[in-house]
Amino acid sequence: MSYGDGMSSTRTARSGERRAAILRAALEVIAERGYRGASLAAVAERVGLTQQGLLHHFPTKEALLVAVLEDRDRWDSVPDGQLRPDLLASLVEYNAMRPGIVQTFSALLGESVTEGHPAREFFTRRYVGVRGSMAQVLRGAYGDRLPGGLTPEQAAPLLVAVMDGLQYQWLLDPDAVDMPGAFRDFMALLEGAAVDRPS
């Protein structure tokens, strides 16, 4: 390996770390202020860059937002065919330990329904995909009809709605809402096996 190549790959690694640090900072700023309230200046300050330095990595605020969303999905995704219904409850338990990420996601989902929001297309596409994956997971586990009576295609949008809706209630009032417990109740409904849980 030549000296020049070594320099270049070090620079690439540093650039990758810097990029990751920017995405983390952007997540935090969006969680605190929402996307519309966030500024590139605030993200640059948090990561110790000038605005000019930040613009070198992400030329626009929209580009940074899309990178944040894509990064989040890359981290969270489970390979097709390996997701099972019981892992969904684990995902919700995991989310309950990372309110910052959930807050960012929920704030962006909320904003995305306003006119011309740059995340709107991302979320629209994402939900088509998520409903499709969930239907596939449910069909793989239960066949064409779930024990509770619904088809996988009927259950999928409800499952996604429960996950999203519980996140808002939990973010607003974490002591009043047991998000993982409520999600398990919903899964039990789908499975026709709902029972009281000790509260």
Add this chain to the structure above:
Amino acid sequence: MSYGDGMSSTRTARSGERRAAILRAALEVIAERGYRGASLAAVAERVGLTQQGLLHHFPTKEALLVAVLEDRDRWDSVPDGQLRPDLLASLVEYNAMRPGIVQTFSALLGESVTEGHPAREFFTRRYVGVRGSMAQVLRGAYGDRLPGGLTPEQAAPLLVAVMDGLQYQWLLDPDAVDMPGAFRDFMALLEGAAVDRPS
């Protein structure tokens, strides 16, 4: 009635109409831009007032927001003890005919989870109340255990989550999501009577 009194009550009526017009305009502007993106100037312009004129009715943007939220709840509320499970499905059908209101509400709910948002306390309080009302409605109809197996207190946060979560999916992609149909599927799950519906 003296001439003076007549003038005064006319003035009160006009002020009430003006106030209602401002609240409608604020709803529209928030639906389009979110609360953080909305400005008093944009609301004033839409209703044909100067900013000074608008400030006479609502001294701050926060005061206007709270008035919008309270107004919405006043219009939508059903007297205690008169709400029944089947009316919830009607409410969802009604919401499907007024995307603007649903969009405003959903955008504000999303923003409310960001730090220091002026609607945060309103939504936190509102959800405590809504979960309580829903549990009461379910208990009135089904007693201490729903046919699907959950208690009213277990079902209430799920019911609210499904309503909110379906609204986001529907707003993003109205052709792909049958919001009232999906909500009826969920009620059938609670009632232990889920069946396939013609699609």
